[in-house]
Amino acid sequence: MNEKDKMLAGLAYNAGDEQLFADRMHAKSVCHRFNIADPIQLEAQMAILKALLIIKDRAHIEPNFFCDYGYNIEVGSNFYSNHNLTILDVCKVTIGNNVLIGPHVMISTATHPLDPIERQHQEYGANVSIGHNVWIGGNVSILPGVTIGDNCVIGAGSVVTCDIPINSVAVGNPCRVTKTLETQSISV
Numbered sequence: 001m002n003e004k005d006k007m008l009a010g011l012a013y014n015a016g017d018e019q020l021f022a023d024r025m026h027a028k029s030v031c032h033r034f035n036i037a038d039p040i041q042l043e044a045q046m047a048i049l050k051a052l053l054i055i056k057d058r059a060h061i062e063p064n065f066f067c068d069y070g071y072n073i074e075v076g077s078n079f080y081s082n083h084n085l086t087i088l089d090v091c092k093v094t095i096g097n098n099v100l101i102g103p104h105v106m107i108s109t110a111t112h113p114l115d116p117i118e119r120q121h122q123e124y125g126a127n128v129s130i131g132h133n134v135w136i137g138g139n140v141s142i143l144p145g146v147t148i149g150d151n152c153v154i155g156a157g158s159v160v161t162c163d164i165p166i167n168s169v170a171v172g173n174p175c176r177v178t179k180t181l182e183t184q185s186i187s188v
Helices: 001-009 018-036 040-051
Strands: 059-061 066-068 071-077 080-083 085-088 093-095 106-108 129-131 167-170 176-180
Touching: 001 018, 018 040, 018 066, 040 059, 106 129
Parallel strands: 059 080, 066 085, 071 093, 085 106, 093 129
Antiparallel strands: 167 176
């Protein structure tokens, strides 16, 4: 396996690999073009990101937006993100339909070994999945390996370190379920 294959599989890999470095630089260039694009030209602005991310219809991301690679991010229909979304996508990030994300949110699939010697040369990651009809408040951090179920609300400032079951309101650091929602069936 090459370093990219290891990264995508969630195995320890060398982030300094030439191919991965080139992929990150490409993503940074695309994000830069998106972030400085004319905000009045909404379709043209989003077209820049659609060349990098997998985006279904009716999606809008406010600048500034940052990511590591882009090709590991899949966004569902009717998606909205407020300013300053950062996605560290060394592994897959899947976001469902009808998702709202507040400002200054960080989604990270990237993590590092605890051993300080290993940490100098390797990192690894774990997928993040966000279900349908989810609202994520401002200043939330979602950590590697987390799944957030359908119809959830994640309170502002939360640090999501573990899975959140469907139909939950969850808040805090670490984020914990505080309420179960009784929801009607919603089509996605």
